[in-house]
Amino acid sequence: MRERMKKVKSVQYPQHEISFILNGKKVSCKTKGSAVLLDVIRDVFELKGTKPGCHEGECGACTVLVDNVPVNSCLFLAVNADGKNILTVEGLLHADGTLDPVQESLVQNGAVQCGFCSSGMAMSLKALVHQYENAHPVAGEIKKGIPSRDEIKKHLEGNLCRCTGYVKILDAAEKLFLNNE
Amino acid sequence: MDFNIITPVTVKELLGTMKKFQKKKFRFGAGCTDLLMELKRNPEENLTVINLSRVKDPLFTGIKKSAAGFRFGAMLTAHKIMVNEEIRNNFKVLHEAAESLASTQIRQVATVGGNVCTASPSGDMACALVALEADCEILGITGKKGMVPITGFFTGVRKTVLKKNELLCGIFVPAKNKKSKNIYSGFVKIGTRQSMECSVVSLAYHIQADAGGKIIHAGVAIGSSAPTIRFAEDAAHYLVGKKFENISVNERKEFAARVLTYATPIDDLRATAWYRKEVLFNISKAIFENDAKNSR
Incomplete structure (x- = not known):
């Protein structure tokens, strides 16, 4: 896409002040109206775990959670993050330095090879975990079952991986839910 | 940018x-x-x-059911359309179209209004809405609202009847015919893979039959087969009066041939025009086999 871009005379447009919760902390910054969330996360807050893959919403390497739902941060306007709760892969790490069960499962099941898709993959799986409360049981809460392998596949359709062939990733996802059952 | x-x-x-x-x-x-x-x-x-994503108004984000039909705001995301029980139960074609759109991440932000207004010949939800003979609710700059049938909404590739001082605020899908007891409804999308795919051809159908199984109303639309999504009116009319379960092989072929008269596909990087026509013929013919079991 880079070479496909046409050069256009640059005009100064007004900047926008945005504040949101980034990995549990309230943050704010100034941004261009046309900036996407991916650029703000990486360039302003210097969190490089969110990967720029295709910039076209195809590969899912840039997946982050906005109010617990997965979005492609490369196609999400930064101004629309204002007031939202954003979680990136850095936010998965627990305060004591241990990994989130999602990450732990990916590591334990050999679902990480080159690693470029892994942060996006972890975020998409985290979103799936949010949908199934039983994965993080709260005292007294009734279990609502676990997703089938087909459901996991459908959920991960927007995350491309060129190394693993997906089998280990699906294994990791299944075991994540089984272990938490 | x-x-x-x-x-x-x-x-x-x-x-x-x-x-x-x-x-x-x-x-x-x-x-x-x-x-x-x-x-x-x-x-x-x-x-x-x-x-438009911060306009918090039922005009853009509401869902309302009435005796006449179902009205939803243009800013509803594909995800919200997909998980809506009412849509899943009554307008399966729209549910399936939303479900087949792009990926989990895109469905969380992409809207039904955007899918319609972008006026791509391959728009998934737009194709389903044409088969459902929906109406587009248009908001003018003065605040006045008007209705345009979606079958007349698209004027060319990425072109619609919308003027500069107008925008789409909602979609209205008419309720089923009172006599309708069995509905055969579905969205068939052909692409080189299942996810994240712009369709090679797509077919949306919503066929209503009475208690005896006789078809009383049908809507059929095709995508990626012409400069705009086309409503295959003649093909749909052909079905009226026939029993869905008893449609013969020759009648299936005749139906598919009539669908094909609306297709003027092009060769492009995804498929050739010849392939698109072949596939469209075959999937049109096949809806009677696929859907016999899935009626509701």
Whole structure:
């Protein structure tokens, strides 16, 4: 896409002040109206775990959670993050330095090879975990079952991986839910 | 890619913004998944994007059911359409179209209004809405609303009847015919893979039959087969009066041939025109086999 871009005379447009919760902390910054969330996360807050893959919403390497739902941060306007709760892969790490069960499962099941898709993959799986409360049981809460392998596949359709062939990733996802059952 | 952005939060503010920019160059942004891609490839100078994602008004985000039908705001995301029980139970074609759209991440932000207004010949939800013979509710700059049938909404590739001072605010899908007891409804999308795919051809159908199984009303639409999504009216009419379960092989072929008269596909990177026609013929013929078991 880079070479496909046409050069256009640059005009100064007004900047926008945005504040949101980034990995549990309230943050704010100034941004261009046309900036996407991916650029703000990486360039302003210097969190490089969110990967720029295709910039076209195809590969899912840039997946982050906005109010617990997965979005492609490369196609999400930064101004629309204002007031939202954003979680990136850095936010998965627990305060004591241990990994989130999602990450732990990916590591334990050999679902990480080159690693470029892994942060996006972890975020998409985290979103799936949010949908199934039983994965993080709260005292007294009734279990609502676990997703089938087909459901996991459908959920991960927007995350491309060129190394693993997906089998280990699906294994990791299944075991994540089984272990938490 | 650089542009100015304005984010109105009420309908009043939105109309005010439209008035202010009436003489200037502006575009509407809903989910922006398509708009950002387009502007990355073809940046425009001095462009203002009117960002609709913060307009909190039932006009844009509400869902309302009445005896006449089902009305939903244009800013509903594909995800919300997909998980809506009412849509799943009554308009399966729209549910399936939303479910087949792009990916989990895109469905969270892409909107039904955006899918319609981008007027791509391959729009998934748009194709389903044509088969459902939906109406487009259009909001004018003065705040006046009007209705346009979706079958007449598209005028060309990425072109619609919308004027610069108008925007789509909602979609109305008429309720089923009172006599309708069995509905055969579905969305068939052919692509080189299942996810994240712009269709090679698509077929949307919503066929209503009475208690005896006789077809009383049918809507059929095709995507990626012509410059716009086409409503295959003649093919749909052909089915009326026939029993869905008893449609013969010759009648299936006749139906498929009639669908094909609406197709003027092109050769492109996804498929050749010849292939598109062959596939369209075959999937049209096959709906009677696929759907016999899935009626509701």
